[in-house]
Amino acid sequence: MSQTFTLQSVLVLSEAGYQTQDVQVREGIIAAIGPNLSVIGEPIDGRGKLLLPGFVNAHTHSPEMWCRGLIPPLPLELWLGVLYQCPPLTPEQTYLAALWTAAETLLSGGTTLVDHLILTPGQELETIAAAAQAYQEIGIRACIAPLIQDHPMAVGLPTGQASGQLATTRQTQAVLELMETAVQRHHQPADGLYIAPGPTGFQLCSEALFEGCVELSQRYDLCLHTHLLETRAQQMLAYERYGVSGVEYLNRIGFLGSKTSLAHGVWLDDSDIDLLAMTGATIVHNPLSNLRLGSGIAPLLKYRQAGVNVTFGCDGSASNDGQDLLEAIKLGTMLHNPTDFEYRNWLSLPTAASMASLGGAKGLGLQEEIGSLTVGKQADLVLYDLSDWSMLPASDPLGLLLLGRPVNLIDRLWVGGRPILQDRQLKTVELANLRQRLLQGRSEWVTAPPALNQALEEQYRAVMGLGAGAKASAGKN
Amino acid sequence: MSQTFTLQSVLVLSEAGYQTQDVQVREGIIAAIGPNLSVIGEPIDGRGKLLLPGFVNAHTHSPEMWCRGLIPPLPLELWLGVLYQCPPLTPEQTYLAALWTAAETLLSGGTTLVDHLILTPGQELETIAAAAQAYQEIGIRACIAPLIQDHPMAVGLPTGQASGQLATTRQTQAVLELMETAVQRHHQPADGLYIAPGPTGFQLCSEALFEGCVELSQRYDLCLHTHLLETRAQQMLAYERYGVSGVEYLNRIGFLGSKTSLAHGVWLDDSDIDLLAMTGATIVHNPLSNLRLGSGIAPLLKYRQAGVNVTFGCDGSASNDGQDLLEAIKLGTMLHNPTDFEYRNWLSLPTAASMASLGGAKGLGLQEEIGSLTVGKQADLVLYDLSDWSMLPASDPLGLLLLGRPVNLIDRLWVGGRPILQDRQLKTVELANLRQRLLQGRSEWVTAPPALNQALEEQYRAVMGLGAGAKASAGKN
Numbered sequence: 041m042s043q044t045f046t047l048q049s050v051l052v053l054s055e056a057g058y059q060t061q062d063v064q065v066r067e068g069i070i071a072a073i074g075p076n077l078s079v080i081g082e083p084i085d086g087r088g089k090l091l092l093p094g095f096v097n098a099h100t101h102s103p104e105m106w107c108r109g110l111i112p113p114l115p116l117e118l119w120l121g122v123l124y125q126c127p128p129l130t131p132e133q134t135y136l137a138a139l140w141t142a143a144e145t146l147l148s149g150g151t152t153l154v155d156h157l158i159l160t161p162g163q164e165l166e167t168i169a170a171a172a173q174a175y176q177e178i179g180i181r182a183c184i185a186p187l188i189q190d191h192p193m194a195v196g197l198p199t200g201q202a203s204g205q206l207a208t209t210r211q212t213q214a215v216l217e218l219m220e221t222a223v224q225r226h227h228q229p230a231d232g233l234y235i236a237p238g239p240t241g242f243q244l245c246s247e248a249l250f251e252g253c254v255e256l257s258q259r260y261d262l263c264l265h266t267h268l269l270e271t272r273a274q275q276m277l278a279y280e281r282y283g284v285s286g287v288e289y290l291n292r293i294g295f296l297g298s299k300t301s302l303a304h305g306v307w308l309d310d311s312d313i314d315l316l317a318m319t320g321a322t323i324v325h326n327p328l329s330n331l332r333l334g335s336g337i338a339p340l341l342k343y344r345q346a347g348v349n350v351t352f353g354c355d356g357s358a359s360n361d362g363q364d365l366l367e368a369i370k371l372g373t374m375l376h377n378p379t380d381f382e383y384r385n386w387l388s389l390p391t392a393a394s395m396a397s398l399g400g401a402k403g404l405g406l407q408e409e410i411g412s413l414t415v416g417k418q419a420d421l422v423l424y425d426l427s428d429w430s431m432l433p434a435s436d437p438l439g440l441l442l443l444g445r446p447v448n449l450i451d452r453l454w455v456g457g458r459p460i461l462q463d464r465q466l467k468t469v470e471l472a473n474l475r476q477r478l479l480q481g482r483s484e485w486v487t488a489p490p491a492l493n494q495a496l497e498e499q500y501r502a503v504m505g506l507g508a509g510a511k512a513s514a515g516k517n
Numbered sequence: 518m519s520q521t522f523t524l525q526s527v528l529v530l531s532e533a534g535y536q537t538q539d540v541q542v543r544e545g546i547i548a549a550i551g552p553n554l555s556v557i558g559e560p561i562d563g564r565g566k567l568l569l570p571g572f573v574n575a576h577t578h579s580p581e582m583w584c585r586g587l588i589p590p591l592p593l594e595l596w597l598g599v600l601y602q603c604p605p606l607t608p609e610q611t612y613l614a615a616l617w618t619a620a621e622t623l624l625s626g627g628t629t630l631v632d633h634l635i636l637t638p639g640q641e642l643e644t645i646a647a648a649a650q651a652y653q654e655i656g657i658r659a660c661i662a663p664l665i666q667d668h669p670m671a672v673g674l675p676t677g678q679a680s681g682q683l684a685t686t687r688q689t690q691a692v693l694e695l696m697e698t699a700v701q702r703h704h705q706p707a708d709g710l711y712i713a714p715g716p717t718g719f720q721l722c723s724e725a726l727f728e729g730c731v732e733l734s735q736r737y738d739l740c741l742h743t744h745l746l747e748t749r750a751q752q753m754l755a756y757e758r759y760g761v762s763g764v765e766y767l768n769r770i771g772f773l774g775s776k777t778s779l780a781h782g783v784w785l786d787d788s789d790i791d792l793l794a795m796t797g798a799t800i801v802h803n804p805l806s807n808l809r810l811g812s813g814i815a816p817l818l819k820y821r822q823a824g825v826n827v828t829f830g831c832d833g834s835a836s837n838d839g840q841d842l843l844e845a846i847k848l849g850t851m852l853h854n855p856t857d858f859e860y861r862n863w864l865s866l867p868t869a870a871s872m873a874s875l876g877g878a879k880g881l882g883l884q885e886e887i888g889s890l891t892v893g894k895q896a897d898l899v900l901y902d903l904s905d906w907s908m909l910p911a912s913d914p915l916g917l918l919l920l921g922r923p924v925n926l927i928d929r930l931w932v933g934g935r936p937i938l939q940d941r942q943l944k945t946v947e948l949a950n951l952r953q954r955l956l957q958g959r960s961e962w963v964t965a966p967p968a969l970n971q972a973l974e975e976q977y978r979a980v981m982g983l984g985a986g987a988k989a990s991a992g993k994n
Contacts, residue, residue, distance in 0.1 A: 444585060
């Protein structure tokens, strides 16, 4: 059986650093870890290789792959104004983008991803079905969090007045019914496919929508996923609309819990962080996106000290612009060092690796099933070739993997014991073929971004207290 | 003649964005740029490819390649304490590290590097000769700035007293004589090899050493290179020792000029920045190293606004841990967005590309010879394959190149018209062979870093006002 195998003499992490062990996998489950185990199934030579639990790409938006490299550096609110003018994808384009996102995640050590999936209007269920199909085909463990909202975009910016065109009960109900249908059709934990209600964020969602998502999550035992306080403007909006911080608001309406993961969390103060720690919710840190959009530097070391579970994500490729999970982990490991002279608070490399694997599993409520090299857990495993050029001079494996620039060094990768990568090649999807389909499947707009909306820019500049200033400075070199 | 060729229908940057042009190169010099040029020499199909001037890896320490991945996250002063316990390299190891550094720089779009070269004690000239040989063989344009100092390491930390064991005149003179010998033997601009006096930084160098370097640079028309205010401790030290800022001190002794490049420049205040702008000196920004060592975030946008020339470097691989120049440019382009809500001040991508090429050339006083696609300049050129997997979906080429995760997408690369890369392979050095030599040439210490010096740590903690606190917290997860 291909899902039964024995890794021999492979390097694994230990309390003291590293040790060489054998690892038995029986029918997709880690059956034993120790020296000189008997061989069950296929024997696999692990010498010169490092075995880690798979990482989790805990926040992305797969459809944005089509926008990679497209939008110039702009703050989130203006960037969104461009993004939402890009024509919606066909289900085929969604399917390809999901394969593509999964492929890059797998090739950089990710065995699970959370797709906060942008839905094509009028084809919402087809969009979800297309992504689900892609993830099942390529074999990555995937949580699809359909991105839902019931307020129009214009409500998402602070305006100085608490009102706005809010959703009708009927609209909210329709969105929740859609979500329930998606759950009934695609939530298949036994197949490594999960649906999580994914309200965009409080800036674009009604209280009724959040409450409906919480109700769904209780009824079907689902995770919850949303954006949280990515920008200063969102922080301002929360106080304007609710009179309290965004964290306090979400907590008050019952959205925060141990199966809730929150993307970004850049603009939280100390009391927000304490509150978050109490709820058991997970912060998904997206350092590349936070820099590209100028959102800020999340207070990661404070999160850790307060006991908040933190993991890493790539975010969508319109704000990154790639799905190399090792790159996100590298930056997430280092970015916070300058925020604290007390270097003893800095993330150690074993801590960062654990945040990327077990931290991601916790955010999905899967910490008993995946996220560590533990007997009884699913074999979501990655075997890194330490003799690769990018790992020279073969010094500290974790130092080279997490702080270096590793490229295509994964010898093998399994999800639930199913072999997905072997000899550095994807086994489930042929990349050369995918590349052809991507080139054929792209629309013309991918080479020319829509223009920045001038009215939106004026509103944003007013909100942020930026001078009305002539546009002249915009193109300044 | 291999150094005469014509690129046909290649994408180049223009004021308006991009345009398709032909480019003639005659005997290593860009001879013409325009539509439908006649073919001279070899015709090269440029369709689907982007041609940029080569970037400059404007600050690195090649010997640190042997320490890649080795040292855990620590602040500069403690990290140095570990680094300087690593055994010195043999000339053969220095040669290999230089080849390796050059190879990674070339493979990520760099055609020039500045090697602030750590010298093996007692074999200083052999070290320089070994690096020079490597750069000439592989064909990269290289400025070797031998790292010199005449104070012992212990003087480099603030102590609360302005004195310390300073260098004797004899020691200083010996270092300067060594530098002059290196200049006489290896400064060969016509061959793309330059020597620049490279005092470590004011923290470890006497005034006489700086003045001697300035005198050498005037006599031989050399650039100058040094570290500047990388950490808060260095900022404190300058005031303690000189009573003025580090910038004011270096300016007063005549070290700052239009051929001086300064690595890091993290801890400068507004008046330092104005002073720097007046001198015409160049800041080399090393964002990866600044984060890994927790040094801080250099005020890059302020530099730009003040008119300071800025370019990018990888820094040595013990503090990065790689020599992927595109990675350094990416982070250097984005890292500063969160420091200014006025997004119109953010670096545009064409600006970042120009900083990485022309900015680097200026820092070496070579702006009339390299750094842009200009008739009459040397053909230091890089041809990027836009159909590469990492450049999909072939949207904005500069967006994908500078903000994406491009890997091994260089179709061809020339230095002074000499073909160095072709069909994504180095032509001058065989990488597989180099890999074998690196594996054979490594010492045992590359797998186990020396321990952190406890006395140094205590001194550092006192200087930085960090609690004496038990070591217990150091390994805390």
